[in-house]
Structure formats: structure tokens, C-alpha cells
Amino acid sequence: MKTCKKLYFTAPEQVEVQEEKLPDLAPGQILVQTDLSAISPGTEMLVYRGEFPRDQPVDTCIPGLEGDFHYPLAYGYACAGHVIELGPGVDPGWLGRLVLSFQPHTTHFVTTPDSLHVIPEGLSAETAVFLPNMETAVNLVQDAAPILGERALVLGQGIVGLLTSALLVEFPLEALVTCDRYPLRRQASTVLGLTASLDPDAADYFEQARVLLKGGADLTLELSGSPSALDHAIQLTAFSGRIVIGSWYGEKVTTVDLGGRFHRSRIKLISSQVSSIAPDLSGRWDKTRRFEVAWAALERILPEKWITHRFSLGQAAEAYHLLDKKPQEVIQVIFTYP
Numbered sequence: 001m002k003t004c005k006k007l008y009f010t011a012p013e014q015v016e017v018q019e020e021k022l023p024d025l026a027p028g029q030i031l032v033q034t035d036l037s038a039i040s041p042g043t044e045m046l047v048y049r050g051e052f053p054r055d056q057p058v059d060t061c062i063p064g065l066e067g068d069f070h071y072p073l074a075y076g077y078a079c080a081g082h083v084i085e086l087g088p089g090v091d092p093g094w095l096g097r098l099v100l101s102f103q104p105h106t107t108h109f110v111t112t113p114d115s116l117h118v119i120p121e122g123l124s125a126e127t128a129v130f131l132p133n134m135e136t137a138v139n140l141v142q143d144a145a146p147i148l149g150e151r152a153l154v155l156g157q158g159i160v161g162l163l164t165s166a167l168l169v170e171f172p173l174e175a176l177v178t179c180d181r182y183p184l185r186r187q188a189s190t191v192l193g194l195t196a197s198l199d200p201d202a203a204d205y206f207e208q209a210r211v212l213l214k215g216g217a218d219l220t221l222e223l224s225g226s227p228s229a230l231d232h233a234i235q236l237t238a239f240s241g242r243i244v245i246g247s248w249y250g251e252k253v254t255t256v257d258l259g260g261r262f263h264r265s266r267i268k269l270i271s272s273q274v275s276s277i278a279p280d281l282s283g284r285w286d287k288t289r290r291f292e293v294a295w296a297a298l299e300r301i302l303p304e305k306w307i308t309h310r311f312s313l314g315q316a317a318e319a320y321h322l323l324d325k326k327p328q329e330v331i332q333v334i335f336t337y338p
Helices: 041-049 131-144 159-168 183-190 205-212 229-236 261-265 287-301 313-325
Strands: 003-011 014-021 030-038 079-086 098-101 108-111 116-118 151-155 175-179 196-198 217-222 237-245 268-271 307-312 332-336
Touching: 003 108, 003 313, 014 313, 030 098, 041 159, 041 313, 131 159, 131 217, 131 237, 131 287, 151 159, 151 229, 159 175, 159 183, 159 287, 175 183, 175 205, 183 196, 196 205, 205 229, 217 229, 229 237, 229 261, 237 261, 307 313, 313 332
Parallel strands: 151 175, 151 217, 175 196, 217 237, 237 268, 307 332
Antiparallel strands: 003 014, 030 079, 030 108, 030 332, 079 098, 098 116
């Protein structure tokens, strides 16, 4: 009998690794042994803290994440590993391939070839586990549609913020300013070669930002995960500018000041979510094309440099506690599997 060990969120601030029986492979199925999986800290911390909405499905676009948000919940969507067994009728060429799949954190998983992404030659598993968040970053930039010479602001330099900033650096912008309250993330951001990375808690933060952006941003991306950052975005976005909201706030709620500057500024608020293609692009773009762009971006950016911590799956409680209590020390956490 084959088994796997899978991570479950069982209650707020509680995780358990449970052993489960793996099903026998049916025709067309594949067994993958996981080498690495990446924590997506923004989304997974909502699950860890119990801040997820109870009235929504987990993800209707990812086969490995069926069902609704409730405990116990297996969650995660960045597993890289090797194909170790094939069911009847599967092309023998799949055996031994290094693949990426949108799966919860688990030592093994059964799936079908159409749900796997073959990791391109020359890319490591450590690079590949950034694919889901890189796809998000590509989607954010496509929704933002930067224009030559614009002044851009990115709020939040967690892993999605860093990936998005790394893509925006490639555009001929007049200015690109980022902000994050943690020095470790600001340093990682500054190394990208942008204009500046600011501390939103600094007394002169707004003054610094306005000087660097010459009054205000044409384009602002809110990626901090904090609903209160929307007020910062509104205050720092210029007349008729665009604010792309990529954060998922879950059940976190805050008031947003829409009665002052926003009312007369004609600022556009744009919701961006990676599960779908923007309607303006859907006639020419599909997810396959977007993944091709994301893979190419991973080859250029090599984001594994932002891995700050590695834990075994058995140390999952320690990993999530670190992310929850000491986020200033962390950028990207991955699980390693023997």
C-alpha cells in the first residue's frame, strides 16, 4: 500500500502532517514524488490565521484544490517533483520527468498529465516553484498595462510584489518606486535597480514618495495584503491614474476614504486576479500563452535568490509560526522532501 504525507490546516494557527493512502493508478494517471513545494505566504497566511471567506470555493480553476474553505484544509499550489510511476495508457516518456503542479503540500500526489507543467531544460525545481506566483505577477503587469515614461508605485514587496517589480523594471518607466515596512524586503527590491524602495512607516514617507513620483503615480499596484494600504494608494496616485489591486484580503475589512481626494481625481480601481484572463486580452491570450511568458520570466529573473528559509514538511508548524510572528525575517519559504 502506497501512502503520502500531506499538510493540513486544522484550525487557526494549527497545522498537521497526516499520512494518507494513495489510490491505485487508474488509466491515464501519474504518480509524482515531490522534491520541493513553496509556501505562498499571502494566501496561505489567510488560511493559517482563519481569515479566509467561508462562502467561497477554494479554487475552481485548480483541480487539486476542490471544495470549500473550511478546516481541515489541504492547501498550497506549488509542488515540483519527479514522475515515478505511470498508470495504464500513459506515454512512457513521462517517467522521470521533472514537473510542476498546482498541488497542496504533500510528499506524493496522483494526477493526470494535463495538470502537469514540464519544467524547462536548465531550470531547477527551486526556480520552478515560483511559477504560480510568477504567473500572478505577469497577470498583474498585463492588467496594469504600463505606458512608456509612466511613474509607477508598488505597495508591498513580498514575493508577488518582488516578482512584479522585477517585471516592471524591464519597462521604460520614468520612475518605479516600491514600499514595504520590512528592511529585508526593501533591500531585495532596491537590488532590482528601481528608483527607490521606501518605508511606509517613516514620518516623511508621503513626502518622499511624492518627490520621487513628481507629485503622484500614474500607475499604482497594491500588493501588500493590507486593505488600509488602499488609502495610501489613493493618496499617492495622480489625477486619472490607475490602481491595480492584486491583494486578496480574505475577511479582513477596513474603511477606505473615497470622500476626499478620490472623489475628484478620476482614479480607476482595477481588480486583478490570476484565475482568469482580462477580457480585453482573452481574444488573443489564454493560460498556455501566459504560462510561456511566466517561464521565460523565471529564466531571466531567477527568483530562487529570494528563498530565505527551507524546512522539512515535518517542520511545517515552525515554518508557519515564523511567517506569522516574524515576517520581517522572511521572503520565501520552501518545504524540502527527502
